Amino acid sequence: MTADNAPRMDNAANPDWWRGAVIYQIYPRSFQDSNGDGIGDLLGIVNRIPYIASLGVDAIWISPFFTSPMKDFGYDVSDYCDVDPMFGSIADFDAVVETAHRFGIRVMIDLVLSHTSDQHPWFKQSASDRSNEKSDWYVWSDPKPDGTAPNNWLSIFGGSAWQWSSRREQYYLHNFLTSQPDLNFHNPDVQTALLDVAQFWLHRGVDGFRLDTINFYTHDAELRDNPPLPKEKRNATIAPAVNPYNHQEHLYDKNRPENLDFLRKLRAVMQPFGAAAVGEVGDAQRGLEIMGEYTRGDDLMQMCYAFEFLAADQPTAQRVVEVMKQVDKVASDGWACWAFSNHDVVRHATRWNLSPAAQRMFVTMIMCLRGSVCIYQGEELGLPEADVAYEELQDPYGIEFWPEFKGRDGCRTPMVWDDAEHNAGFSSKPVTWLPVASEHRNLAVAGQERDPGAILHHYRRAISFRHHNRALRVGTHDGLKSSGNVVYFTRTDGDQTIFCVFNISDQQSVFDMPKGDWRTIGSELGSANVSDDGKLHLGPWQVCMALDKSGR
Template sequence: MMTGHRIDNVANPDWWRGAVIYQIYPRSYQDSNGDGIGDLLGIVGRIPYIASLGVDAIWISPFFTSPMKDFGYDVSDYCDVDPMFGTLADFDAVIDTAHRFGIRVLIDLVLSHTSDQHPWFQQSVQDRTNDKADWYVWADPKPDGTPPNNWLSIFGGSGWQWSPRREQYYQHNFLTSQPDLNFHSEAVQNALLEVAQFWLHRGVDGFRLDTINFYTCDSELRDNPPLPKDQRNANIAPAVNPYNHQLHIYDKNRPENLDFLRKLRAEMKPYGAAAVGEVGDAQRGLEILGEYTRGDDLMHMCYAFEFLANTQPTAARIVEVMEDVDRVAGDGWACWAFSNHDVVRHVSRWQLSTGAQRMFITLIMALRGSVCIYQGEELGLPEAEVRFEDLQDPYGIEFWPEFKGRDGCRTPMVWDADAQNAGFSNAPRTWLPIAEAHRSLAVDKQEHDPSAILHHYRKAIAFRHNHPALRVGSHDGLKADGDVIYFTRETEGQKLFCVFNVSDSPSSFHMPDGDWRSVGQELGSATINEDGWLYLGPWQACMALDRTDAR
């Protein structure tokens, strides 16, 4: 079924370049039926609010049929909606309503693995000779009965699970209930391409592709080498997880991945659809981003993890990241984010003041690439405190208390400070508790406060849209002068000089030669003195247009 309202992406195939994408975690956005869990019709009802932010697209985290062991990232039917979230007709309503407001819709496809309750796996596990016997990664044990190699699971322990029925192990990069598909099988690839076609025909404008670099594993099942301790970081898995002890060159990041991605891109092209791939690798993330987005036959953009790290990025670190992108992915396209459904909200992670929050969102809107913002980020929501007895996330339950899991960033959205469950649901109990500390930041409170962070997000997004140099222009490379970052964004007919004070102390900066005028006063942009000096307050930015600009 195709929905009534369509956006002509074929006429504008580069719509994704420089786009601002709003991530929705559907369990926690809006409950429409009073069961305490957000759903698709809840999203429909909130699309006018989403449109008021000025975003180009929404990315909806998984809503497919699932036993919910990993909250929808364990799919048991790729082509249907879990009753928890509604029906296919409800999804059609999301597409139709979003398109009427000029908003594109990306859905979160989880192709690297399925649920163990998926019919494909239920057949594959029966024996070694059925039609789907090779649809998953199966391997014989070593002579001593142990797993075939040293691969680990992100959720802790071995990446292999024993099946007594087949007397073999199957691979799982995540939970034991999430067996990995065998991308060396042509039949598996074709089945997944048919899944993409199903949703493209239904009207989606593209995909967020979960764990895109995990699709293919080494056909020889070779052991991963150890990773020296000084090279480990916790950007992908918490520090207490032994997953960080390996260099993952055989269980993911395989060159064969590119062949499948080219097929997927070819399926998307007639629709003008776009894909953003999630690259999960602590050591080679940006290199893979460059590899997967190079040219016009792979992915349009990839989701970068560099600004999802635990440590607040300094001016020097931001410059380093962007220099690395220019070096290894200069021909590709990044999609930047500070928060998502898998990490501590960046307000808490970096302990940001209100001024710092404003500077960082203005900065991300000025960087070359596309941008994802995560629901509630526009309200400045901090990480919620969730008691152990209220935890739902298996990741947090496994590693508690050293790692508290991901529930703290997944608590329900707060709409009405004084309403039951802050306007999220009228149920007696919600799937995760409402964070009481969030009520004072609810949408209704901020709508009536001109100084609220919500309005700054709207202004920053609008400023990006109104300046083509920020959306699609080139940059001349980021540079740092102490705590000050500066760079030029330029496209035909527009040249914009950007300066950011990435600190809580005042700073000064002398503008380069040129005839500049300060713009973006609605964002608190600093004024250029007649002698060319900028005096920047803590966390202050300055945007300046070349006066010869015709715009």
């Protein structure tokens, strides 16, 4: 089936389909291998779409599958408009779109626009000399008189963000690996070329984009030094604590106001297709503020991916309230997309040392928060972080900072489908690109399908509960509050009001419900009953969702 006649979702009739949506992130290398080479691929995704549909999610987000030398596993693109043979072909991608749409699932793809691979033809031409037509498609600068880099900007992957090119006798900017040169968004031809990339995939039927490092697109044209960041303001949300990247306030290498002009152009390209985007805001100090800037109004991005709940420390009741109050302050007109895990951080079951009961509470809570939700493949199985030996590491980030930071391979190991099969059903090849984690096998999908008490079913129930209660998907909230270890808030849309209470602790809690004649809902999620005296007795990690019987 060609892209022109592929089945499409009617996004124009439902332009707000993204608001309150649940998005399932697929890391294609590790999802399902269909051809026995030890690496997941697009046809593997096709084969597993019935399972994805069984979760009840609204959309899938597929991490990069474009042609790439794979120095950063697809986040270094050498051809934006083709599929890397490792993952299949354009026809295979069309099959993903066709099958997903047939099951009522929208398809979002991961666009990496801030940088390319150094193997991209654009960069090869740009690097050849200073006078070719693409000479300023990347960020080039002369050295300082002493030959050193133009300024103090640092790479997230360690060291200077500048790499010397002997052919041009200039430095080029790379916010990530030296093999990932940054595009020059001050050049209008670059912007036009990237908008054409978006058009290409929209015409193939995609419903939206996850925009990698959305706040890195534009740099300061004057190349001013970043100021130092006081030690008390440093955190390791974006880069590991051992990385000197955390020592700077990133005023000039990213977060530039000129970025908004490009985002408006991108939104205009997406608009006729009813497509939506979620931008990844990588900033440890101003992330929520930037989220508000990038999603405000109807001419920028629909959603931004917030990092606050991807942090190392388990969120307390007070922290959840603090984050959501900050959102109300700096992004009240915007829209967040929340996640606890993704392909870049330690899985939250391990990161926060969660019991199964705590995992259930957190997924119920995220499904009740204002915003959209991303869940990462395997999260619904309660997978812990895999232990990958140094000699088996693939991630350059982990190899660079080992052993203080072990990189991202532990959250990227293959999905486990059936513990009775070779490689847990991921691949027939004896050795896979990353090893199947032995500690994951007893959590495989097949075994959990047979167990009515498995966390997989709780995820399905929590997603279904969100979908069946419009106030949770799109409603307002009255401002989150905490009492001890308990978070509580009200979600309202039209005549539906839901009062939500969450005990974020392993201790018993007693909570005084506000006045009203309350009816508990969500019993399938373990929702507690309100006693006749208005007291709510919450067990460890227990929740309560309630409606006023008067209809309020």
